[in-house]
Amino acid sequence: AQTVTQSQPEMSVQEAETVTLSCTYDTSENNYYLFWYKQPPSRQMILVIRQEAYKQQNATENRFSVNFQKAAKSFSLKISDSQLGDTAMYFCASADLTNKLIFGTGTLLAVQP
């Protein structure tokens, strides 16, 4: 069974600085998909970025980028130029063979003014 681990329950960053959220996963599959979702206080789950495992290039989406290390089974999220609106719970997730999303326990990110 796939597992996703987020070892940082909470993190804090100053506005305009850069922060990296960690995620490790375990899977026996060769091709798979990884996601970062953001859940602000409104509780709406919003896709931040996705990575296809067979692609070598790290995904980027504006201020958000990932560092995907396939051999190490690591999938960290880097947020550059942090903004107050980035304050949220961030979930790392993988999609299993049936497209069920397996979520980590989340990292609560607070952006300080």
Place this chain on the structure above:
Amino acid sequence: KAGVTQTPRYLIKTRGQQVTLSCSPISGHRSVSWYQQTPGQGLQFLFEYFSETQRNKGNFPGRFSGRQFSNSRSEMNVSTLELGDSALYLCASSSTGGREETQYFGPGTRLLVL
């Protein structure tokens, strides 16, 4: 395109009652998945429907059931409510449910069981 909508947004029920939650997917999406989010257990998969058929089911008791209509709208039902069923219930839709697709989430229904 309108996003995923869920109704109602909030519900208060008492133990032993039953409840029905509704989810309307993004137009054109035929796959709907349901997740339960609690502080203790995190986000857990309940089930997935595609073209009115349950295609996948998580590890939840039979009190949790669902269905999907021909217009892809989905409902989930919880019978004989227990205190532990208090949670945020999220539904997500995607085009065909392929794992290469992104699942788009609704705002959730917050259920409180007293």
